[in-house]
Amino acid sequence: MASHYIHFIVNPISGGGTHNINAQMIRNFFPSYVVVVEYTQYKGHAMALATAAMENDPYCIVACGGDGTVNEVASCLVKSKIILGIIPVGSGNGLASHLKIPKQIDRAMDIISKGRTIRIDAGKANNYYFFSNMGIAIDGMIIKKYEKAKRKKLMAYAWASFVAAFEYRTAETLLNINGQNMWIEPMLLFISNSNEMGYGMSLTPRASLTDGKLDIFMVPKINFFEKLQLAFSILKGTTESFKKARMIKCDTMNIVVPKKIFIDAQIDGEYHYLKTNKVYVTILKESLSVAF
Incomplete structure (x- = not known):
């Protein structure tokens, strides 16, 4: 059957x-x-x-x-x-x-x-799977505001992003990426398995569903003028040329936000309230068959 x-x-x-x-x-x-x-x-x-x-x-x-x-x-x-x-x-x-x-x-x-099928990678953050992307920092706040919109359209997402750009306060964060420790105060910490966020936009155009790697796009605390520049680069698809951004490929990543107890996160475009200040992110290679 x-x-x-x-x-x-x-x-x-x-x-x-x-x-x-x-x-x-x-x-x-x-x-x-x-x-x-x-x-x-x-x-x-x-x-x-x-x-x-x-x-x-x-x-x-x-x-x-x-x-x-x-x-x-x-x-x-x-x-x-x-x-x-x-x-x-x-x-x-x-x-x-x-x-x-x-x-x-x-x-x-x-x-x-x-x-016809393809075997793709899956990302995992603590106990949650993601297939497109996940993010903490401003990402979590944007999705939290977007989910309250009556109509889930691009304008609602743009408005949520605009409001979050004024309201979000960065927090010092310890990252361990591929075994290397680094401190960052991220405005944006975006971890992607696919090359699209949705709405035809991308922060990680080089990401692949089949390379066994996650693509990290990080932006530290930036001023208002730089936020506008970043917004335009996202809309134009030129995020790789945004000077303050850093892109890294990895297969494991530990995130600790010492001054927080809980973390707002978005996982595949859905808001999650993580009742921890630690997130362990990894990739499960070729773990899902998809019709395409």
């Missing part, structure tokens, strides 16, 4: 709820398969649904949603033989963009039906 059973997990409110993915539409694309379709009702539900679906040994579990839905489903499938399918109907769609999975639902369904 496994080779002819596909399980779809649909987030009905992804991308503002404007998509029209339903069970009948899906079954029309996969007439020769046993198709099960379930809908998420709350944050974390996709993970519960995927965990339960794995008991029935599907050929593929398809996440229909944004980066958060994809992360929840993919986190269950790490180190398993079950394939992750992606129908990107969210706002950012960072992982789908890197894999060149189209936003058109019929074309994305077609990719899954063809059965």
Whole structure:
């Protein structure tokens, strides 16, 4: 049964709820398969649904949603033989963009039906998996503000970034990267597995899902004029030429923020309140099969 059973997990409110993915539409694309379709009702539900679906040994579990839905489903499938399918109907769609999975639902369904797969790396921060990127420092504050927006659009993200640029206060941080210690007071500490953040933007254009490395993009405490320069370089895709930035490839990284008890973080575009001041980040090479 496994080779002819596909399980779809649909987030009905992804991308503002404007998509029209339903069970009948899906079954029309996969007439020769046993198709099960379930809908998420709350944050974390996709993970519960995927965990339960794995008991029935599907050929593929398809996440229909944004980066958060994809992360929840993919986190269950790490180190398993079950394939992750992606129908990107969210706002950012960072992982789908890197894999060149189209936003058109019929074309994305077609990719899954063809059965071509790639084995990609997964990042891990403490007990959380990430597949696109994660960040602490201003990143956590931006996503915290963005999640409060009524409409998850690029303008809401830009506004959250603008407000956070004024409000964020840097904290002295000890990093151990590839066995080397360094102190930094980061405004931005961004750790990426893919070359896209979502919305077509990138801080790490050289990042690869299959190189067994994470790409770190660090920016120390900077003044207001430099923040504007950084914002423009992100919009223009020229972050590598921003003078204050530092880029490092690594496979393990320890982060300690001594003067904090808890840390705000974003993991694949979702806000997380980490109840610790220590984060251990590593890469799991070729640990997830994805249809592309």
